[in-house]
Amino acid sequence: MPVEGPDLVLTTRDAAEIICHRAGGPVTIGQFLAEAAALAATLPEQGHAVNLCADRYAALLGFAAALLRGHPTLLGARSGSLDGFLEMAAAQYPGAYVMAGAEDERRPALPFIQVDAPRPGVPLPPLRPIPAERVVAIGFTSGSTGTPTAHAKPWGALVAAAAAAAARFGLRPQDGPPASIVATVPPQHMYGFETTMMLPLREAVAIHAGASFFPAEVHDALAAVPPRRLLVTTPLHLRVLLAEGRRPPPLAAVISATAPLAQEIALAVERDWGAPMLEIYGATEAGSVASRRTVREDGWLPYDGTRVRDGAAEVPGLGTVPLADAIEPLPDGRFRLLGRLADMVKLGGKRGSLADLNRVLAEVPGVEDGVFVVPEDIESNPAARLSAVVAAPGRTPAEILDGLRGRIDPVFLPRRLAVVAALPRDPLGKLPRQALATLLAPGEEA
Amino acid sequence: MSIEGFTTAAETVAPASSPNIDLERDLARLIVTALSLETPAEEIEPEAPLFGEGLGLDSIDALELSLAIGKAYGVQLRSDDERNHRIFASLRSLAGHIARHRTP
Numbered sequence: 001m002p003v004e005g006p007d008l009v010l011t012t013r014d015a016a017e018i019i020c021h022r023a024g025g026p027v028t029i030g031q032f033l034a035e036a037a038a039l040a041a042t043l044p045e046q047g048h049a050v051n052l053c054a055d056r057y058a059a060l061l062g063f064a065a066a067l068l069r070g071h072p073t074l075l076g077a078r079s080g081s082l083d084g085f086l087e088m089a090a091a092q093y094p095g096a097y098v099m100a101g102a103e104d105e106r107r108p109a110l111p112f113i114q115v116d117a118p119r120p121g122v123p124l125p126p127l128r129p130i131p132a133e134r135v136v137a138i139g140f141t142s143g144s145t146g147t148p149t150a151h152a153k154p155w156g157a158l159v160a161a162a163a164a165a166a167a168r169f170g171l172r173p174q175d176g177p178p179a180s181i182v183a184t185v186p187p188q189h190m191y192g193f194e195t196t197m198m199l200p201l202r203e204a205v206a207i208h209a210g211a212s213f214f215p216a217e218v219h220d221a222l223a224a225v226p227p228r229r230l231l232v233t234t235p236l237h238l239r240v241l242l243a244e245g246r247r248p249p250p251l252a253a254v255i256s257a258t259a260p261l262a263q264e265i266a267l268a269v270e271r272d273w274g275a276p277m278l279e280i281y282g283a284t285e286a287g288s289v290a291s292r293r294t295v296r297e298d299g300w301l302p303y304d305g306t307r308v309r310d311g312a313a314e315v316p317g318l319g320t321v322p323l324a325d326a327i328e329p330l331p332d333g334r335f336r337l338l339g340r341l342a343d344m345v346k347l348g349g350k351r352g353s354l355a356d357l358n359r360v361l362a363e364v365p366g367v368e369d370g371v372f373v374v375p376e377d378i379e380s381n382p383a384a385r386l387s388a389v390v391a392a393p394g395r396t397p398a399e400i401l402d403g404l405r406g407r408i409d410p411v412f413l414p415r416r417l418a419v420v421a422a423l424p425r426d427p428l429g430k431l432p433r434q435a436l437a438t439l440l441a442p443g444e445e446a
Numbered sequence: 447m448s449i450e451g452f453t454t455a456a457e458t459v460a461p462a463s464s465p466n467i468d469l470e471r472d473l474a475r476l477i478v479t480a481l482s483l484e485t486p487a488e489e490i491e492p493e494a495p496l497f498g499e500g501l502g503l504d505s506i507d508a509l510e511l512s513l514a515i516g517k518a519y520g521v522q523l524r525s526d527d528e529r530n531h532r533i534f535a536s537l538r539s540l541a542g543h544i545a546r547h548r549t550p
Contacts, residue, residue, distance in 0.1 A: 213505070214508075214512045215512060215516070216512075217524055243513055348505070383506060410502070411504060411506065413502060415483070415484070417484065
């Protein structure tokens, strides 16, 4: 499906509509555009924006200003090896500069633009259509070894994805009162970018800006925004919110992504919070491509205009994008996820290759042989972590960990690390799972 | 910078937050249990960083920790707290924060 049309301006929403709920009060589209134009006027002629804003409004403002100026925004990881990411940005993206808020840490590696600094107003330039094929954002998959791979996001693809999500979740103007989104995912993660940057720009959505990470903050944020409230979150957060036991204010829906949601969590949300529990399936490369209501549906329904087949998705504005999951098409147009392709592991919203991780482990000084071990409950326990068994004579687990730190994404660092004389390889060189599990069992010292 | 240094110093000597050795020991055990750490609780250095280098915790751990601390001490952790970096700086600072805010 081609993406085109005169509505490819930054926003088609009315100036009086609310785009963001901040501590100081709601911000209208008109006020937002004025601030974005003023910020855009201070940006260099050419460049790439590395958007590190923690505050959701600042992040949105920075993205819009870069867009008005014609600069792509690099959606860099806010955690992990940020310094490595900035070095890469400085080396590969001409004119790269950091956008951050006053509260955010300064990074000396790149020129710094403070998004929330007061600045004189400028006349709002007329909103011209942005070419559908222009790359306006670049998402990154860090892989397991921390070398970021870029995924270009053309404006038309992002607009089409926002429209498809709005149609799916009832976020168009004709679907009812505007929705208020409270999110627990950073705006720089592709899922957070789509839901808290693209949706408020394009659809009948206002985002909450302010801290919404810890359970107490999520409850306060939900109480601070008007209905229809939408909680955009992850299995990890849902598990903690449910375990904590406080009932949130009435929710129009809860949306989860980044990892499969356990059926029992979905059931608990629907029962205890009285809200539909919806799941999105997507990836940084393809963006969101399908959704389901977990308690009722095993199969995923692709977004309008998107087709999903084994190993790939056809996405409007992007074309064919490979997927990291095995997929079984169902007769009703839905599909079932059969699990990750061998070798892939996903933790904390980050995807890595076990082969890559094992290679880095083998390169740590003193390591003769070593292997990462994926826990049995990786798909059901949102807080699951990797372990490792390492043959490294004379070395301590702490030394091996130090050797891994900085070379792999921190989320993949082994939580349990057994140093042994030799790995329990069978005559074929394979590692029986049970033998590794025994070595990693609590109380077992090699 | 000097004000921050002063506040930190003042907090360490103030009677309400002088090192809570018992609470620190208790909290260290809670951290090890809640996060399934391999490090024995008694080996966690009171002044060493909990996140990044040091104990190497991350945001997934922070969330788990907030749940365990809420249940054990009735203290709700927040990231919008201006002192957030100091609260999570070490076992000692986290214990101090809990001591000041726990329900008696």
